[in-house]
């Protein structure tokens with residue numbers, strides 16, 4: 475996998491036209507396009523094929539499902555034939571839900587468990603009823619959920635760069651760590667709504683397999699140049715990791 479193939483660009487855009495314009499522009503410059511709720515709700519499932527026709531090698535459907543096991547299983551079965559590489563399901567508190575997702579996938583789409591959103595920090599955990607130990611060391615909660623996702627047959631997890639190395643140790647090298655909350659030092663616009671952030675080089679050096687990076691590329695004056703700069707940083711991170 476070349477450094478650019480580790481970049482996942484989210485098509486967080488309100489219309490099909492804008493999404494396809496970005497897909498066409500960044501095709502071959504990033505490895506995968508992510509379709510999230512905004513675009514999926516606007517366009518429906520047909521957007522997957524349209525992004526593919528724009529030249530996308532791989533597509534990741536980020537629907538972050540979270541419901542009773544049978545409902546998740548049936549929803550995932552609706553996605554299984556769309557030909558996407560990954561689909562997200564919240565790890566939440568239910569092994570049965572994750573197992574339902576894996577069963578519904580029929581092995582046709584990799585299920586990624588969302589451990590704890592990268593927009594969540596220790597204060598959020600404290601206020602939402604978790605044991606204080608998880609607010610003090612959020613990593614513990616993320617790793618617990620990653621291990622659960624692995625045991626349930628998920629292909630990997632969504633986690634911040636801060637947790638990637640511990641997850642790799644706990645779940646092994648074949649279990650994907652996909653990391654949003656990426657903010658290059660040169661970008662300069664701050665973390666936005668993200669709380670657990672890292673630079674591309676830091677996240678890759680820490681063991682993340684893929685980086686989800688949206689606003690720093692989308693809002694750059696030259697998105698193609700920004701993607702190339704991220705790929706250079708990924709290369710630095712791989713060297714630091716000894717790969």
Ligand SMILES: O=c1ccn([C@@H]2O[C@H](COP(=O)(O)O)[C@@H](O)[C@H]2O)c(=O)[nH]1
Pocket residue numbers: 484486510588590591592593632633654655656666668686687688689690
């Ligand atoms: O924990 C999570 C899970 C998913 N995301 C998604 O990644 C991108 C990040 O976009 P940026 O503009 O680079 O912040 C976005 O689509 C989120 O829905 C996440 O950020 N954190």
